[in-house]
Amino acid sequence: MNKKYPKIFEPLTIKRTTIKNRIAMTPMGTNYGETSGEMSSRHMNYYTLRAKGGTGLIILENANVEYPVGSNGTSQIRIDHDSFMPRFYQLVENLHKSGTTVAIQINHAGASASSARTGMQTVSSSNIPTKAGGEIPRPMTKEEILHTVRKYGEAARRARDIGFDAIEIHCGHSYLMSQFISPYYNKRTDEFGGSVENRLRFPRMVLEEVRKQVGPWFPIIVRISAEERVEGGNTLEDTLEYLEYLDEFVDLYDVSCGLNPSLQYQIDSNFLEDGWRSYMARAVKDKFGKPVMNAGNYRDPE
Template structure:
């Protein structure tokens, strides 16, 4: 264990102290209720990880805008205040075992299924999130502003519900990723083209969240550091994009890939364990 001598030592990020470096990353469970509420079975699933000694648990992506931003029929929601009490029950149970709770917030964008959301999905442009996927419509500037505010209000609800930090999902072909990536973003206005322009929507979200949650509340950002797809962001591209986001991000959750390179997002079995550590090191 000498190689990993820090793994059981605490780490402090702003006002968040995590007892060790063992972090459970966000993974979909399909345990949420039909209306996006958290159920007892779901709470027990996370509570078992807290009992096992996990330092911090990043709870799977919760929808900030329903139904248009929905990622599934069994996805948690945090787009309304009525979801706060159930989520507070979750954070209380995790805290009881010494684990910190972090909530990932998300909008599916073009990855939302039209048949499920009852309308055409939205994105940066009219490019599907995967080959053969539904064609989305480009968001207006007013919709971009309104959606950024929805992220901010969702983050505030997470804070009220007892979460110790919030994580913005900006990777894996979801809405923010669809603005960051040249694979999807074909806009010619201030939200498209250059690194700075493609980062503008994400920067706006971070700014609005910070205004809602205050200076000392940690903000995590999950990214696809290398999209591993022709025409997509390389690791070097992402490092340039992050220059526009560093002002407000406290922790980067470094992942990889898009929907059409999903074998590197949800690792194919032949990939070596820890193969993408170089991306985290670069970030």
Template sequence: MLYSPIQFRNVELKNRWVMSPMCMYSCENGLANDFHYVHYGSRAQGGTGLIIVEATGVEPRGRITNHCMGIWNDEQAEKLQKIVEFVHQNSESKIGIQIAHAGRKGSTWENKQISIEEGWETVAPSPIPYHPTERIPHVLTAEEIKEIVQNFKDAAKRAVGAGFDVIEIHGAHGYLIHQFLSPLSNIRTDEYGGSFENRIRFLLEIVDEVNKELDENVALFVRISGTEYAENGWDVEDSVRLTKILKEHSVDLVDVSSGGNIHGAKIEVFEGYQVPFSSQVKNDADAKTGAVGLITKVKQAEEILQKGEADLIFVAREILRNPYIAVQGSFEMKEENFFPHQYLRAKISS
């Protein structure tokens, strides 16, 4: 199953391996460079079914750090297009991009908030900082929220123009969309706060506007935190409820991670620790999901799929250690997978 194809709209992935989006903190002015060209290109040579480019800011304030990727202008999109073209021309991999806004968790370096002079004023749904020692974020007005929705739409348009096969909206890990979703970080009293329906409004508006820029040749994923590990906070039942609605709004897959919104939340971390969230969302919402969270072994990944706990396997740290996990796993499983023709002398026959 790990080496079976799967289709989202007209986008067919050759296998179920996905390189999870991971920040590289290596940009200047949001521009991809030679490091990113090699970094993403190497995973394509390793036979990964889908590569997702790191969290990419839809505006300068949307970055986590000064060195995060951006797609708020055409120059940034052109740099990314070079990576997309290499992947398409030299592999069977598809490539996606995660478009994001950090909200109150922006303007940081090495997990600490930097000064406004070095960084910027952060924004959020409510005047609640991520950490009590941080500056109180600017509370977005309804008009400013609409501007950010438009920024997501514009980012999607640039991503489509650059040739990406998949757009993933980052609604997890305590970044801006998640800040709206959670009643612990969103205490608004207008149409964007209070009820579940109001708290998910920002995300749904982004989804609908982004979808206007997509056709059947570009799929749409949303990453969420299945739970935020906090009493009275966002939980897996909320995630199931949201996913049912996202399906109605033409979201093709929900990428289920967890945590990130509540500082100091107690999280028990072990191999595959987030897979149960993917499983519950998939089965209770009858939706396609991606599993992530210390998935490190080929047999572990295959078992997740066989048990019906996910449709895609998102790999993060392990694919940093081993860009060729997909092709090496095909040797282990005795399955066919993309192998660069330049390297054929090294191929192990199945």
């Protein structure tokens, strides 16, 4: 395998962090989290086995930065308080023993949350549900936006202090950052809506605060929906334009696609051919010259 596909097993260095090969485990919800938001023993075993299998980079499933309003499920892990740090520390220590680079995805669900679970109305850029028949959120105030920016920064600092090697900010898949970036959701008329620059203002503020908290050498990964595949949403060309507002803070792009109404492309339907998404990652790499990763239907290393 090494001789047939040598590039897959070459190391990759980003800032001062070296990933031992080009195989990554992207963030996937497990429903293994405790109802308190802590990692469980099942989590520990699940990720440790994947590290032993040789994966170069493991990105933990999305951790909530602002509870309860940003919650994405009753079993979602949390990183909004120092009390969650000890179990993360134990996990990172375990995975490092296998030579694995470990990152964590931090996230705010926005309108993808559920009022039945959180006990409060969901929030977003506007009052547009994330999917047909979904809950109608209320637009965030500027004060709430500034508060959430701080929460992202605090979560990022915790991740660095725990010993994670990198952090991923989720800016796709109909979560809060995506709800501001996408014209499909963002109907605001203030400084956080309308033009590309305005729609990217909140995500840029988040990335700027994260960089401030983690320092210049800690790798920041950004996950995007490069093609939203909904009428009125961002195309690949739109994405290549809006990333200009984020690029100075990004070290690696995690190039995904789709929103909740186009879920068959966000979580690939099995009839989609192997590697069908790769042109999006190639376009991002060609424009910005930075490492990219791509998920979806890759059943064969070729």
